[in-house]
Amino acid sequence: MALTALDIYKLLPKTNCKECGFPTCLAFAMRMAAGKATVDLCPHASGEAKATLGAAASPPLPKVLIGAGEREVVLGDETVLFRHEKTFCHPSAVAISVRDDLPDADFAARIEAIRGLAFERVGQRISVDLVALRCVSGDAGKYARRAGAAFEATGLPLVLLAPAGPLAAAADAVGASRPLLSPPPEDLEAGARLAAARKLPLRVRARGMGGLAPALATAREAGAASLVADPAPECAREAVADATTLRRLAILARNRDLAYPSAFDLGNGFPDPFLAAALLIAKYGSLLVMDTADPADLLPLLTLRQNLFTDPQRPIQVEPGIYPIGAPGESSPVLITTNFSLTYFTVRGDVEAARTPALLLISDCDGMSVLTAWAAGKFTGESIARQLAECGIADRVAHRTLILPGMVARLSGRIEELSKWRVLVGPQESSALPSYLRRLTAAAFAPSRG
Amino acid sequence: MTVSPSIPTFPGRILEVTLPAGPGGSPVVVGGQNALPLLPEGDHPHAPAVGMEIRTGPEELPPALAEVIGPFSGNPAALAQKCVSGWGARFLFLSLSGCNPDAGGQGVQDGAAIVREVLAATATPVIVGGCGDEDVDGRLFPAVAEAATRPVFLSYAEEKNYRLVAGAALAYGHGVVSWSPIDINIAKQINLLLADLGFPGERVLIDPLTGGLGYGLEYTYSIVERVRLAGLSGDAMLARPILCHLGDAWKAREASDASEPGWGDSALRGRRWEEATGLACLAAGADLLVCRHPENVKRLSEAAWR
Ligand code: B12
Ligand code: SF4
Numbered sequence: 001m002a003l004t005a006l007d008i009y010k011l012l013p014k015t016n017c018k019e020c021g022f023p024t025c026l027a028f029a030m031r032m033a034a035g036k037a038t039v040d041l042c043p044h045a046s047g048e049a050k051a052t053l054g055a056a057a058s059p060p061l062p063k064v065l066i067g068a069g070e071r072e073v074v075l076g077d078e079t080v081l082f083r084h085e086k087t088f089c090h091p092s093a094v095a096i097s098v099r100d101d102l103p104d105a106d107f108a109a110r111i112e113a114i115r116g117l118a119f120e121r122v123g124q125r126i127s128v129d130l131v132a133l134r135c136v137s138g139d140a141g142k143y144a145r146r147a148g149a150a151f152e153a154t155g156l157p158l159v160l161l162a163p164a165g166p167l168a169a170a171a172d173a174v175g176a177s178r179p180l181l182s183p184p185p186e187d188l189e190a191g192a193r194l195a196a197a198r199k200l201p202l203r204v205r206a207r208g209m210g211g212l213a214p215a216l217a218t219a220r221e222a223g224a225a226s227l228v229a230d231p232a233p234e235c236a237r238e239a240v241a242d243a244t245t246l247r248r249l250a251i252l253a254r255n256r257d258l259a260y261p262s263a264f265d266l267g268n269g270f271p272d273p274f275l276a277a278a279l280l281i282a283k284y285g286s287l288l289v290m291d292t293a294d295p296a297d298l299l300p301l302l303t304l305r306q307n308l309f310t311d312p313q314r315p316i317q318v319e320p321g322i323y324p325i326g327a328p329g330e331s332s333p334v335l336i337t338t339n340f341s342l343t344y345f346t347v348r349g350d351v352e353a354a355r356t357p358a359l360l361l362i363s364d365c366d367g368m369s370v371l372t373a374w375a376a377g378k379f380t381g382e383s384i385a386r387q388l389a390e391c392g393i394a395d396r397v398a399h400r401t402l403i404l405p406g407m408v409a410r411l412s413g414r415i416e417e418l419s420k421w422r423v424l425v426g427p428q429e430s431s432a433l434p435s436y437l438r439r440l441t442a443a444a445f446a447p448s449r450g
Numbered sequence: 451m452t453v454s455p456s457i458p459t460f461p462g463r464i465l466e467v468t469l470p471a472g473p474g475g476s477p478v479v480v481g482g483q484n485a486l487p488l489l490p491e492g493d494h495p496h497a498p499a500v501g502m503e504i505r506t507g508p509e510e511l512p513p514a515l516a517e518v519i520g521p522f523s524g525n526p527a528a529l530a531q532k533c534v535s536g537w538g539a540r541f542l543f544l545s546l547s548g549c550n551p552d553a554g555g556q557g558v559q560d561g562a563a564i565v566r567e568v569l570a571a572t573a574t575p576v577i578v579g580g581c582g583d584e585d586v587d588g589r590l591f592p593a594v595a596e597a598a599t600r601p602v603f604l605s606y607a608e609e610k611n612y613r614l615v616a617g618a619a620l621a622y623g624h625g626v627v628s629w630s631p632i633d634i635n636i637a638k639q640i641n642l643l644l645a646d647l648g649f650p651g652e653r654v655l656i657d658p659l660t661g662g663l664g665y666g667l668e669y670t671y672s673i674v675e676r677v678r679l680a681g682l683s684g685d686a687m688l689a690r691p692i693l694c695h696l697g698d699a700w701k702a703r704e705a706s707d708a709s710e711p712g713w714g715d716s717a718l719r720g721r722r723w724e725e726a727t728g729l730a731c732l733a734a735g736a737d738l739l740v741c742r743h744p745e746n747v748k749r750l751s752e753a754a755w756r
Contacts, residue, residue: 082679084672116712121664237755240488240733252456275753278726279488282671282733296714299704300663300726307668308730342665369666 003053005033011049012042019043061250064201064226064261064286066093066130066180067157073129075228075286076261081251087311092281094301095130095159095289097267100146100166101137107146111153113293119302122316122341126302128156130180132267132289133170135162144169151177159203159289161265164190171198180228180287182263188215189222196223203263203287205230209245213258228287229260236276239264243284267291274301281305316341317367322393323348326357330398331445333358333437335426336384337405338365338373347430354434359396363387370405381414388419398447405430420448457491460484460682464737465651466495467691469541469625470601475573478541480737481691484682487735494756498732500739500747502539503697504529506564507547507554507581512706514720518744526564527571534574537744538751541575543605543695544568549590550581558589562597569599577603577627577655577693577740587611592618603627605693606657609640616649625653627693632659632669634676634688641687651686655693655738662698662705663727670694671734678735691737699727700742725749 009029020041022028031037032053039045039053063077074090096114098107111131118127131150135143143166151158151174158179160170164187171181175198182203183191195202202224206215212229219227231242243262250259264285266273274297277288281304292298310316317339325348337347339362351358363383365373373379388394388402400421404412406428415423424444427436466482478499485492504526511520522529526544533539544565548556556564565578578594580587588611591604595618606629607615619626628644630636637656644654658677661670674692681689699705705723708716721743728739728750739750 082672082675083668084676119713236753237488237490241490244489248456248458252458272752274722274725275729275749278729279733279753282730283488294714294718295712296716296719296722299713299719300722303664303704304667304726304730307664308671310668312668312672 003033005030008032008053011045011052013044013046015044017044055256060254061247061259061261062227063090064228066159066178066201068176068178071129071156072178073157075263078247079251081247083308084312087313088309090286091305091309092285093129093287094277094298094305095132095287096128096293096298097132097134097161097289097291098146098150099134099136100139100143100162107149108153110293111150114156115154117293117295117298117302119295119299121303121306122345123318124306124316126306128298128302130157130159130287132159132161132182134268135160135166138163138166140166140169144173147174147179151179159287161289163187164194167191168194171200175200182230185215185232188218192219192222192224195219196225199225201226201228203228203230204260205232205263205265207232208242209258216258216260227260228263229258230263230265233264235271236279239276239285240279240283243280247284261286263287263289265289277301278304282308315367318344318362320362320364320387322391322396323360323362324357325351325360326355328357328359328396330396331442331447332356332397333403333440333445334361334393334397334399334401335359335403335433336361336363336387337430338363338368338370338379340365340367340369340373343369347433350430350433351437354437356437358437359393361387361391361393361402370407374408374411379408379411381411381418384411384415385418385421388415388421397445399445400448401444458486459492460684462682462684462686462689463493464678464681464689464691465654467625467652467655469499469575469577469603471575472569472573472600475575476540478575478738486678486682488733488753488755496737497756498737498739498754499540500728500741500750500754501541501543501575501577502533502537502744502747503543503545503579503695503740503742504533504568505545505547506556506561507545507550509547509553512700512716512720513708514705514717515700515742517717519742527567530568530572530574533744533747534572538747539574541577541738542568542572543577543579543740545579545697546581546590546594547579548581549586550583551586552583553581558586558593561590562593565594565602566597566599569602575602577605579605584610588614591615595619595622595624598622598624601625603653603655605629607640607644609636609643612640612643613647616644616647619653620647620649625655627655627657628690629657630659632661632666632673634673634680637673637677638680638685638687641690645687651690654690656688656690657693657695660694660696660698660727660731662696662700662702663723663730664702664704665698667727667730671730674731674734674736692735693738693740694728694731694736695740696724696727696731696746697740697742699724721745729753 147170233239249255412423469478482495603625605627
C-alpha cells in the first residue's frame with residue numbers, strides 16, 4: 001500500500017532544517033507522498049527511513065527490460081489494477097515462436113512472416129515484439145546459429161526457449177542483444193547462473209504460486225536479478241487466475257517474492273491460444289508467446305492491446321491545424337474534421353483514395369470524434385468560424401467553401417452566419433468522400449470575391 | 451509454501467435477472483455474483499450467456515457473415531430456429547432494423563408480426579431491439595409489447611423514451627434494457643428513473659453501448675468495469691447484469707476489407723474481430739453477449755465460465 005504523507009513524516013527527523021529544499025519536514029513528506037520527491041534529498045534521514053521510503057517509491061511491479069535500443073521491450077512497471085484508475089503503461093509483449101529444427105528455407109520463411117506482422121493503425125505502428133526461438137533440435141551449435149539468424153533478420157529481441165546447453169551457446173552468440181533466457185524448469189539453476197553471469201533477464205517457469213515461490217527464490221539465490229514469472233497454467237481459465245493473482249500481489253500486497261511480470265507460453269499445444277491471449281491482454285499478461293503467425297489472428301490481438309493500453313485520460317490525437325493532402329492549390333477543396341486520431345486517419349485515408357488534392361482542417365476537440373465533440377460542445381459553429389478566421393486557411397485558397405462532415409449538418413447555418421465561408425454538407429461516412437469529391441465541380445471552388 | 455493472495459471481497463451482489471423462455475425452452479438466468487468475472491473467487495451462480503442477433507432490415511453483409519447467415523436473409527423465423535438449434539444461441543436479439551425509414555421501411559405492424567413469428571418459431575428467450583429512429587421506435591415498442599405472445603425484453607429504454615418503453619413493458623409483463631452512451635452517470639440515472647416508475651429491478655439489463663474493437667472498445671471496456679465495480683461495491687442502481695452488443699465490431703473496416711493481403715484471410719479476420727471484442731467485454735464483466743457469427747457463439751461460450 002502506498003504510504004500517506006503522515007506515515008512518511010513519522011519517519012523523518014522532524015527538525016525542519018530545510019536542507020532538502022522544503023520549508024518543513026511535513027512539506028517534504030507531502031511531496032514524497034505525491035510521488036514528486038524522493039528520500040535521498042534529506043541528508044539526515046535514518047537508514048530505516050531510507051529503506052522504507054526507498055522501497056515504497058519503487059514500482060510495485062518490477063520493471064524488466066528485454067532487448068536493447070529501439071526495439072527494447074519493457075515488461076511490468078504497472079501501478080494499477082484497472083485502467084480507469086490511471087492507465088496501463090507497458091503493453092503485453094507478444095512473441096511469435098519459430099522452431100530451430102526447421103529446414104533453412106522454412107526457417108527463413110517463418111522469420112520473414114514474423115517480420116511482416118506489423119500494421120499501421122491511427123498513426124501508430126503496432127507489431128509483434130519478440131521472436132521466441134524454440135529449441136527442438138537439442139543441438140547447441142545449431143540453436144546458437146539460428147538465434148543469430150533470427151535476431152539479424154528481424155532486429156527483434158529474442159525469447160530463448162532452450163535447455164541449459166543450447167541456452168548457454170545462444171547467450172554467447174546473441175547475449176549483447178539482451179534476450180530473455182527461458183530454460184525449462186529442470187534447468188532453472190543453470191539458467192539462473194547464466195542469467196546472473198551475463199546480467200540477462202530470466203523467465204522462471206513453475207506450476208502455480210506454490211511452484212513459483214520456491215523457484216523464484218532459487219533464481220534469486222543464484223544471482224539472477226531480472227525475473228519474469230511463468231505460472232505454467234494448463235488452460236486460459238487458470239492463466240487468467242494466475243496473472244490476476246500475480247498482479248494483485250504486486251499492487252495490493254506489495255509482495256516482493258512473487259510479484260514479477262508474468263509470462264505465458266500459449267504455444268506448444270496450449271488449448272485455444274487466441275482466446276487466452278485476448279483475455280491475458282485485458283487481464284495482466286506481461287509476455288505472451290504464440291505459435292500463430294497468421295495476421296488474421298494478430299491484427300485483432302494487437303488492436304485490442306492498442307485499445308486497452310491507451311491512456312483513458314488522453315485519447316490518441318493529432319495536432320490541430322491545416323493538413324495538405326497531395327499537392328493542393330488555391331482552388332483545392334477544404335474539408336474539416338476533429339483531432340481524434342481515429343477520425344483524422346479515417347478521413348485522411350478516404351480523401352487520399354479520392355485522389356483529389358485537398359486541404360484538411362483539423363479542429364482542436366480534445367481528441368474527440370465528430371459526434372462526441374459536437375455533443376460535448378467542442379465542435380460548434382462558433383469554434384469552426386473562429387478556426388476559419390484564425391488558422392490562415394484564407395491565405396492558402398482563393399475560394400471560401402468548406403466541406404462539413406454530414407453528421408453535423410446542423411452546424412452549417414451558424415458557420416455561414418459567423419464567417420465569410422459557404423458550407424457544403426458532405427456525406428455522413430467519410431468512405432463516401434471519393435465519389436462525393438469527384439462529383440463536385442470546379443465551380444464549387446472558384447475564387448470568391450468577398 | 452503457501453501464498454495468500456489478496457482477494458478483494460465486495461459488499462454488493464449483482465441482481466439476478468431471468469430472461470423467460472417459451473414452453474419447452476430454457477430461460478437464461480444471469481447475475482447473482484458477488485465477485486469480479488472470470489476468477490475462481492466469490493459466488494458466480496450463473497455463467498455469462500451468449501446470444502445471437504437477427505436483423506430484419508436489408509443490409510450488405512461482410513464476407514465472414516455472408517457465408518453463414520446470408521442464406522437466411524429475409525427470413526427471421528428460419529434464422530431464429532437455426533441460431534438456437536444449429537448454433538447454440540441461448541437467447542435471440544431481434545433487431546427490428548427493417549422498420550427504420552432509411553432501411554426498407556417496414557411498418558410498425560410488420561415489425562410486430564415478425565416478433566410474433568419469431569416467438570412462434572422458437573421457445574428461446576428473446577430481446578426485441580428497436581430500429582434506431584426515435585419516432586418509429588416510439589410507436590414500435592408499444593406495438594411489440596402488445597403483440598408479443600410471451601414475455602420478452604425491450605431494448606432500449608433511454609432518457610428520452612423510458613416512460614413509454616417502461617410503461618409498455620409494465621403493462622404486458624416484459625423486461626427492458628436500459629441504455630446509455632458509454633457514461634456511468636447516465637447509466638445510473640436511467641436506472642434510477644426506471645426504479646422511480648416502479649419498474650422491477652429483476653427485469654432490467656444494462657446496455658452501456660459497446661464500441662467495436664479499434665473503434666471505441668476501450669471506452670466500453672472501462673465503463674463496464676466501472677459499472678461492475680460500483681455494483682459490487684454496493685450501488686444498487688448499477689448492480690445489474692450487463693449486456694454487450696457486439697454488432698459494432700462488424701462496422702470496422704478490418705472486419706470486412708478483403709483488399710489488404712497483409713491482413714490475412716478476411717473471413718477469419720472478421721470473425722476474430724467480433725470474438726476479440728466479445729472476449730474483452732467478458733473480461734470487463736459482461737453477463738450477456740450478442741454476437742452475429744455462429745462460430746462465435748461457441749467460441750465466446752468457451753470463455754463464459756463461472
Ligand atoms: C467512443 C464514444 C465516446 C467516447 C469518446 C471517444 C472520442 N475520443 O471521441 C466517450 C465515452 C468519452 C464519449 C463521450 C460522450 N459521448 Co460518445 N460516442 C462514442 C461512440 C461509441 C464512437 C465514436 C467514435 O469513435 N466514432 C468513430 C469516428 C471515426 O467517427 P467520426 O469522428 O464521427 O467520423 C466519421 C464521420 O463523422 C465521418 N467524418 C468525419 N470527419 C469528416 C469530415 C468530412 C468532411 C466528412 C464528409 C465526413 C467526416 O467519417 C468518419 C468515419 O465514418 C459513438 C457511437 C457510435 N457508435 O458512433 C458515441 C456518440 C458519438 N457519443 C454520444 C454522446 C451523446 C456522448 C456524450 C455527450 C455522452 C455523455 N453525456 O457522456 C459524451 C460527450 C463527451 C463529453 N462530454 O465528455 C452520441 C452523440 C449523439 C448525437 N447523435 O449527437 C453518440 C452518437 C452515441 C449515441 N448514439 O448517443 N463518447
Ligand atoms: S532535510 Fe530532512 S530533516 Fe531537514 S527539513 Fe528536509 S526532511 Fe526535514
